[in-house]
Amino acid sequence: EAGVAQSPRYKIIEKRQSVAFWCNPISGHATLYWYQQILGQGPKLLIQFQNNGVVDDSQLPKDRFSAERLKGVDSTLKIQPAKLEDSAVYLCASSLAGATNTEAFFGQGTRLTVV
Amino acid sequence: AQSVTQLGSHVSVSEGALVLLRCNYSSSVPPYLFWYVQYPNQGLQLLLKYTSAATLVKGINGFEAEFKKSETSFHLTKPSAHMSDAAEYFCAVSDDTDKLIFGTGTRLQVFP
16 A cells, blocks of 8 residues: 655755645545654644645744645645745655544654745 | 643564553543554654544554553554664544644664
């Protein structure tokens, strides 16, 4: 079974530039999560999708971050404009029906460095 | 709001020694608790989870965790550490919207 695919693996941009990350979840997984993991901290949820609808985006900085999940499959996370404090690993995860009752599988993440 | 606290950001043990990673939870209702492991430059992998079926939960790679309601704890243990266990370990709790709330992590170092 193929895992959660993320691209790119690494990205370096200057502050105020824009960047986009892509996630392809495991086939058939209805729930998709984007997490931000700052160095030395635990992952923090940015947004949770159920199919193509948003379940929770309360911690997404909506003035600069946006995410979509077209057709309930692939998802993109965008930052525009980026700030230095956005430097982090962005993890995508998917689960069949929510992380409580079905396992959440994580991608390898995209490491973003903002200079 | 539900949360978890991991005591000790770094733990070092010798190969063959007992591994004990601490996690305490804060929840107003019976929680669902998880331990995840993250190897360098990898995503997170589920080690085990507690869903109220049994207080002692066995996971992969010889790890287990015991749910203690009286202590609000869910500590992770392994009787004998291997070099391959060196990684970062995260305790997590899920809320009623099925999202995982992670602790700050504990980095485990294993010395030969």
